[in-house]
Amino acid sequence: MSNIDSIQTAAHYSVIVIGGGQAGLSVSYFLQQANIDHLVLEKHSVTHTWRTQRWDRFCLVTPNWQCALPGHAYDGADPHGFMKKDEIIAYLDAFIAKVNAPVLEGAAVTRVTRDAQARYIVTSTRGTFTADQIVVASGGYHTPIVPRMAERLPQSVVQVQSSEYRNADALPPGAVLVVGSGQSGAQIAEDLHLSGRKVHLAVGEAPRCARFYRGRDVVDWLADMRYYDMPVTDHPLREGVRDNTNHYVTGRDGGRDIDLRRFALEGMELFGRLEDFRDGKLRFAPNLRANLDDADDTYNRINASIDGFIEKHGIDAPPAARYEPLWQPSHERAELDLQASGIAAVVWCIGFTPDFGWLDAPVFNGRGYPSHMRGVTAVPGLYFVGLPWLHTWGSGRFSGVARDAQYIVDAICAERASAPDRVLLASPASRASITCA
Known part of the structure; x- marks a missing residue:
């Protein structure tokens, strides 16, 4: 330089x-x-x-x-x-x-x-x-997006934005609330989860995709399908695609899916969108099930497009499969008492402007x-x-x-x-x- x-x-x-x-x-x-x-x-x-x-x-x-x-x-x-x-x-x-x-x-x-x-x-x-x-x-x-409700959280709760997060040990002992399930939020929640921390995740509307499907990385399939050459003017959403949240997936440990439902089975607690904090309680929208289902629909839709490409070109590949949910929320918790939950830190992962x-x-x-x-x-x-x-x-x-x-x-x-x-x-x-x- x-x-x-x-x-x-x-x-x-x-x-x-x-x-x-x-x-x-x-x-x-x-x-x-x-x-x-x-x-x-x-x-x-x-x-x-x-x-x-x-x-x-x-x-x-x-x-x-x-x-x-x-x-x-x-x-x-x-x-x-x-x-x-x-x-x-x-x-x-x-x-x-x-x-x-x-x-x-x-x-x-x-x-x-x-x-x-x-x-x-x-x-x-x-x-x-x-x-x-x-x-x-x-x-x-x-500019990191942090909602004004953050100003009302107790000073004892450490708050960091996704760009400031480094590792679980850098946060105080206790449970962690991760807000947002886009690419960064899902991976940070996984990082904390794998470290043994109790994680509460406010799930947003981010889509997800498979890491590997029918014998190859999904990125390899999409490259062959020329998806990465599609100009924004040809995308079904046109310029609206610029507002979309990135699909969550990870390359960690050689690459794998991120399945929030599996995390829930392993002890991570999932909520809908975080809407407010008042009277000592975090309040969530009742849209967890819908957000999980929508993410899985995108997952299966991408895989179905790969199925169509394989069939059209007569490609020899392992059989098709459809993702079926591993877990469903039995009910949607609308509130979480901040002090009783033991939350010591919040990681805001809701993007930038x-x-x-x-x-x-x-x-x-x-x-x-x-x-x-x-x-x-x-x-x-x-x-x-x-x-x-x-x-x-x-x-x-x-x-x-x-x-x-x-x-x-x-x-x-x-x-x-x-x-x-x-x-x-x-x-x-x-x-x-x-x-x-």
Whole structure:
């Protein structure tokens, strides 16, 4: 990585990339191939999130072969395994060294505006810069969601958000309430459960899928079915799929299903959606059975689509099977006395909201999400990359970000070629270095 320690105030770049995660570094990779001068501004340090916002036993939930950052496909000995946290960091470190991006770390962007000449003015904690074009690569998970009811919990109860959870021993002795059953919530609940902690889980509406089905990883089947190549415009939900919670499954111990019903048989206590806390009691919606059934319906529906693919193509595979519930709640508990339950900690796993308040551009919808077509906005010179379902399922993952970054850099080149007087505002020396293919 080409760290930049000192910057001249108001230095100009053809492109400024905001965010130094896998998306921003992927854009830098292709910008370098196009010989376009640029600067990557990173609030913390490159790939910071992978290093600081994952629990100790974290591992990938998709097989290693799907790790395909530009010029850096997984080449290890276990393509169908699931890299653990330290292995993921090693994979990223090798990518960082390979890209050698021009990065300014510790540069939190506080404002992006445009001047009368249509240049972007980028204000950061490490200086002010200008650019012809901006690529926002800071992701879409910025502000942890914690409900206001959390303010009413006793101070004796430790509260952490999923990005802060590390391991069971880091929490005080006693039972733990995990709120949310998406990908992080289900895996954190499992981590606590396997450590021997008493876990109460408030189950949300997250779907689930099988890890292995009919002799293969479900991801392998879906890849053959070209699901991961489906653009968001072809998805039945269209842009609505961006709001969907990820299916829960795990790569832990070689990969397996996460079955909350099995956990219930083993002593985990399941509830419906957490709705309130008052008079010393946690109050839950009576929707546990419905949420479990809906998750299983998705599980069986995905498997049925694989069955259809196998039949259509005459593939020799083990027989089909349908998941049947191992356990059903005999009744739905609407309340839980906090003190009597012995709950000493709460882990909030209900997601994040985007925060692009620093970007002054008319591209956001009512929920603060940017409107774009495959990362290209209606505002000249403004692009996004690394968002969930920006173009395909893999857009926010190692598997699909290279394709998106290449597309964005191609769009940058096309814009520069079509409007050179507007975008090429750098010095003559800098202009001469731009050779988009």
